[in-house]
Amino acid sequence: MVAMKISVVINTLNEEKNIRRAIKSVESLADEIVVVDMKSDDDTAVIAGRMGARVYEHERTGYVEPARNYAISKAGGEWIFLLDADEEVPGSLAAEVKRVVKEDKYDYFRVPRRNYIFGSWVRHSGWWPDYNIRLFKKGTVVWSEIIHSVPETRGEGMDLEAREEYAILHHHYETIEQYVERLNRYTGVMAAGKKKEGYSFSWKDLIAAPSREFFARYFANRGYRDGLHGLALAGLQAFSEFVLYLKIWQMEKFEKVVVQPTRVVDEFRKVGREMAYWNADLKVSSGEGLVEKLRRKLRV
Numbered sequence: 001m002v003a004m005k006i007s008v009v010i011n012t013l014n015e016e017k018n019i020r021r022a023i024k025s026v027e028s029l030a031d032e033i034v035v036v037d038m039k040s041d042d043d044t045a046v047i048a049g050r051m052g053a054r055v056y057e058h059e060r061t062g063y064v065e066p067a068r069n070y071a072i073s074k075a076g077g078e079w080i081f082l083l084d085a086d087e088e089v090p091g092s093l094a095a096e097v098k099r100v101v102k103e104d105k106y107d108y109f110r111v112p113r114r115n116y117i118f119g120s121w122v123r124h125s126g127w128w129p130d131y132n133i134r135l136f137k138k139g140t141v142v143w144s145e146i147i148h149s150v151p152e153t154r155g156e157g158m159d160l161e162a163r164e165e166y167a168i169l170h171h172h173y174e175t176i177e178q179y180v181e182r183l184n185r186y187t188g189v190m191a192a193g194k195k196k197e198g199y200s201f202s203w204k205d206l207i208a209a210p211s212r213e214f215f216a217r218y219f220a221n222r223g224y225r226d227g228l229h230g231l232a233l234a235g236l237q238a239f240s241e242f243v244l245y246l247k248i249w250q251m252e253k254f255e256k257v258v259v260q261p262t263r264v265v266d267e268f269r270k271v272g273r274e275m276a277y278w279n280a281d282l283k284v285s286s287g288e289g290l291v292e293k294l295r296r297k298l299r300v
Contacts, residue, residue, distance in 0.1 A: 003102075004077070004078045004079050004101050004102070004104070005031040005032070005076065005077035005078055005079065006029060006030055006031050006077050006078075006079045006080075006081055006097070006098075006101060007030065007031065007032050007033075007034055007075035007076060007077030007079070007080050007081070007138075008026045008029065008030035008032070008033045008034070008080075008081045008082075008083055009034045009036070009071045009072055009074075009075050009080055009081070009082050009083070010022060010023070010033070010034070010035045010036070010048075010053075010071075010082075010083050010084070010085055011035075011036050011037075011038065011058075011064045011067050011068065011071050011084070011085075012035055012036070012037045012038065012040060012044045012045070012048070012085045013037070013038040013039075013040055013044075013060065014040045014041055014042050014044060015040070015042075015044045015085035015086070016040070016042040016043045016044045016047055018085045018086045018171070019035070019044050019047050019048055019051075019085050020047060020051065021088050022083055022084075022085050022086070022087060022088055023035075023048065023051045023052075023053060024051075024088075025088035025089045025090070025094075026081070026083060026089050026094070028091065028094055029081065029089060029094040029097060029098065030081070031077055032054060032075070032076060032077060033048075033051075033052065033053040033054070034053065034054050034056070034071060034074050034075050035048040035049075035053040035054070035055045035056070036055075036056045036057070036058050036067055036070060036071035036074065037055060037056070037057055037058070038057075038058050038059065038060045038061060038067060039057060039058075039059065039060045044085075045057070054074070056070075056071070056074050058070055058071070062185055062188075062189060063147045063185070063186065063189055064084075065143050065144065065145050065146060065147055065148075065149060066145045068082075068143040068151075069142060069143055072138065075138065077138065078137060078138060079101050079135065079136070079137055079138070080135070080136055080137075080138050080141075081097060081134060081135050082133075082134045082135075083134070083168070084170070086170065086171045086172065087113070087168050087169060087170050087171070088168070088169045088171075089168060089169075090165065090167075090169060092165035092166065093111070093160075093165065093166050093167065093168065096160060096165075096166050097135055100135070100158075100160070101135075105158075106155070106156050106157060106158040107136060107137050107140045107153075107154070107155025107156055107157060108133055108135065108136035108137065108140050108141055108153055108155065108157045108158075109133070109134070109135040109136065109157065109158055109159065109160055110131040110132060110133050110134070110157065110158075110159045110160065111131065111132060111133075111134040111135060111160050111166070111167070111168055112128070112129035112130060112131055112159075112160060112162045112163075112166060112167040112168070113128075113129070113130040113131075113132060113167055113168045113169075113170045114128065114130075114164065114167045114168070114169055114170060115127045115128070115130055115170045115172045116169070116170065116171050116172060117172045117173045117229065117233065118173060118174070118175075118176075118229060118232070119174070120226075120229050122226050122229055122230070122233065123225070123226060124221055124222040124223050124224075124225045124226050124230060125217045125218070125221050125222070125223035125226055125229075125230050125233050125234060126216070126217055126221040126223075127233075128162075129162035129167070130170075131159060131162075133151055133153065133157070134168065135160075136153075137155070140153060140154050140155045141153050146193060147186060147189045147190060147193065148186075148190075176236075179236055183236070183239070183240045183243060184243070186240075187240060187243045187244040187247055188247060190244055191244055191245075191247035191248045191250075191251060192251075194244075194248060195248060195251055199248065200252075201245065201248045201249045201251075201252050201255070203249075203257055203259055204267055205245045206242060206245050206246070207264070207267040207268065207271065208267065208270070208271075209241040209242070209244070209245055210238035210239065210241040210242045211238070211271045211274065212241075213234075213237050213238045213240070213241045214234045214235065214237070214238040215274055215275075215278060217230075217233065217234035217237050217238075218230060218231065218234035219278040219281065219282075
């Protein structure tokens, strides 16, 4: 059996702080390392070249998706492993990748990620296992230019098991400032996308959308199990939704809208009902709800 060549592809923008760690982590895995730099202001491209990567340049796009397909086109391997510059591949994952490539049973794989945010691995809040398509045969996966889009695939796919040792290590947000900077950049792109899809601003979404996001992160995805990290991230994700819809309002030239405070109260009542639901859910989950039911029965 002829060994399949694996190309590790990394898109970069001002990543001199991270690129050494990313490249070093895949040296045992990659037959070649391709770095496509989006005109960094620092020494990212220079460092990557010195470490043996083949370095190409792409225009700066503000987010990675438009440059993905270009980067993949520069790879010579039959298999592609995509890595972000703020990620690293542990040895156990590299060994598993080599194993499944050798078996050659599937065309693409979703790989779990361990997201380290504000110094901690976030295990809930929708951040684990955080599957992404990262390993695939060249030509089987294509990205659109929509931010955070799911790529188009052909052939048969499989998930690597959601185990710590098979997960990419993602050194995600390290500071609040970093989070807010990306929030500002991403919400601008996402707002433009929603407008392109035909969305028209509604002031109610300033209440409804952040609330949905918070409840989904903190309660539905059990973010509270991540302690203060979970609460902080649920709040930041909710704030991101708030900014997104404000930016759409901005695109509509800050059109004046008369909003009756009684209608605002009505919207927050809906939020209150949702909060009551999750409060009851927490009690049932902890057994408190069951105890209360038994007490009521005994009183009858």
